[in-house]
Amino acid sequence: MEHTWRWYGPNDPVSLDDARQAGATGIVTALHHIPNGEIWTTDEIKARQAQLAEKGLYWSVVESVPVHEAIKTQRGDWQRYIANYQQSLRNLAACGIDTVCYNFMPVLDWTRTDLGWLLPNGARALRFDAVAFAAFELHILKRPGAQQTYSADEQRQAADYYAAMTPEAIATLTRNIIAGLPGAEEGYTLEQFQAQLSQYDGIDKARLREHMATFLRAIVPVAEEVGIMLAVHPDDPPRPILGLPRIVSTQEDMQWLTETVSSLHNGFTFCTGSYGVRADNDLVQMAKTYADRIHFIHLRATQREENPNSFHEAAHLTGDVDMVGVIKVILEEEQRRRRAGAARAIPMRPDHGHQMLDDLHKQTNPGYSAIGRLKGLAELRGVELALKQCFFAD
Numbered sequence: 001m002e003h004t005w006r007w008y009g010p011n012d013p014v015s016l017d018d019a020r021q022a023g024a025t026g027i028v029t030a031l032h033h034i035p036n037g038e039i040w041t042t043d044e045i046k047a048r049q050a051q052l053a054e055k056g057l058y059w060s061v062v063e064s065v066p067v068h069e070a071i072k073t074q075r076g077d078w079q080r081y082i083a084n085y086q087q088s089l090r091n092l093a094a095c096g097i098d099t100v101c102y103n104f105m106p107v108l109d110w111t112r113t114d115l116g117w118l119l120p121n122g123a124r125a126l127r128f129d130a131v132a133f134a135a136f137e138l139h140i141l142k143r144p145g146a147q148q149t150y151s152a153d154e155q156r157q158a159a160d161y162y163a164a165m166t167p168e169a170i171a172t173l174t175r176n177i178i179a180g181l182p183g184a185e186e187g188y189t190l191e192q193f194q195a196q197l198s199q200y201d202g203i204d205k206a207r208l209r210e211h212m213a214t215f216l217r218a219i220v221p222v223a224e225e226v227g228i229m230l231a232v233h234p235d236d237p238p239r240p241i242l243g244l245p246r247i248v249s250t251q252e253d254m255q256w257l258t259e260t261v262s263s264l265h266n267g268f269t270f271c272t273g274s275y276g277v278r279a280d281n282d283l284v285q286m287a288k289t290y291a292d293r294i295h296f297i298h299l300r301a302t303q304r305e306e307n308p309n310s311f312h313e314a315a316h317l318t319g320d321v322d323m324v325g326v327i328k329v330i331l332e333e334e335q336r337r338r339r340a341g342a343a344r345a346i347p348m349r350p351d352h353g354h355q356m357l358d359d360l361h362k363q364t365n366p367g368y369s370a371i372g373r374l375k376g377l378a379e380l381r382g383v384e385l386a387l388k389q390c391f392f393a394d
């Protein structure tokens with residue numbers, strides 16, 4: 001695996017030197033300053049590449065070229081946004097970049113209720129608390145029709161939770177959910193959020209799949225032509241929320257994706273933390289089945305809680321994910337590709353990390369502080385090396 005590190009650009013409190021010291025050789029980044037949906041020009045791409053080269057690093061994977069909401073809803077200017085996306089892919093390829101991550105989650109990107117959940121050892125983790133989320137949906141957002149999606153028991157728990165909240169807690173929970181976590185290209189106020197949700201009226205799972213198929217049929221041929229591997233990031237959490245469909249959550253979804261556009265350029269970001277939240281996702285099996293389409297890997301582990309819809313981010317080698325099993329499958333695939341003449345290892349990054357040690361006293365991007373990711377990367381590299389020595393002598 002190629003060891004990479006996500007960097008949010010010049011404003012990231014974690015520097016490129018930090019990334020190198022952590023052991024990364026490649027950088028995962030995006031042009032976050034370009035408005036969502038506009039074309040990434042070769043000048044802008046080259047300027048970012050030059051910044052990285054100055055530090056002895058290179059741009060390994062784009063995460064993400066964001067998919068504009070208009071493409072997902074097929075409203076307004078969506079065809080222009082698809083044309084822009086095609087052009088951004090051409091420009092990236094012209095600059096030598098060959099791997100592009102994206103996601104197709106309606107309205108919200110990844111979602112957590114708690115960005116600093118205290119662990120017994122004093123470190124802090126990201127958490128999704130299903131009861132807090134229900135309190136937001138039922139009592140803060142007051143989404144019409146939401147009642148029907150919760151059992152009487154869940155509604156009672158959410159009401160109790162809400163009744164105990166202070167105004168600050170309400171403000172924090174709301175911000176955590178709708179303001180946009182790092183990498184999400186959109187953030188909303190409550191009013192904007194409501195308006196954006198209503199853009200999905202009448203868009204169910206089947207419709208969203210149609211819209212994604214339209215998008216893929218337009219961009220995969222371009223990716224093929226210019227030599228870019230597309231890698232869709234799964235939904236996080238991997239199930240419908242707020243009445244919005246989610247279509248990249250399960251093995252069945254992965255199968256649908258591969259059947260809809262069969263090209264290998266239509267591939268996956270295998271994010272173990274996102275897929276791993278569902279007990280019915282067998283990650284080793286999924287990695288095996290779609291190994292030849294895995295173009296980018298996010299490694300982290302989540303831990304399901306007593307409430308099966310709640311989870312928090314565990315340390316990278318603990319939690320519900322069979323990390324050793326997944327890495328072994330990836331190394332098998334790499335061996336296969338090597339034997340077939342592939343020049344490149346599969347890029348992997350430690351996805352998220354606990355806020356710990358000195359980082360507890362620093363301003364950090366939730367999930368993307370330095371030390372927790374450094375620890376994760378170190379552990380994952382250890383697993384990789386041990387597996388290589390035992391099973392992959394060539």
Ligand code: DNO
Pocket residue numbers: 063064101102103109110182183184233236271273274298351
């Ligand atoms: C979640 C993380 C996120 C992710 C974005 C999609 O698993 O990897 O930061 O990168 O949701 O790019």
Ligand code: MN
Pocket residue numbers: 233271273274298351
């Ligand atoms: Mn991920």
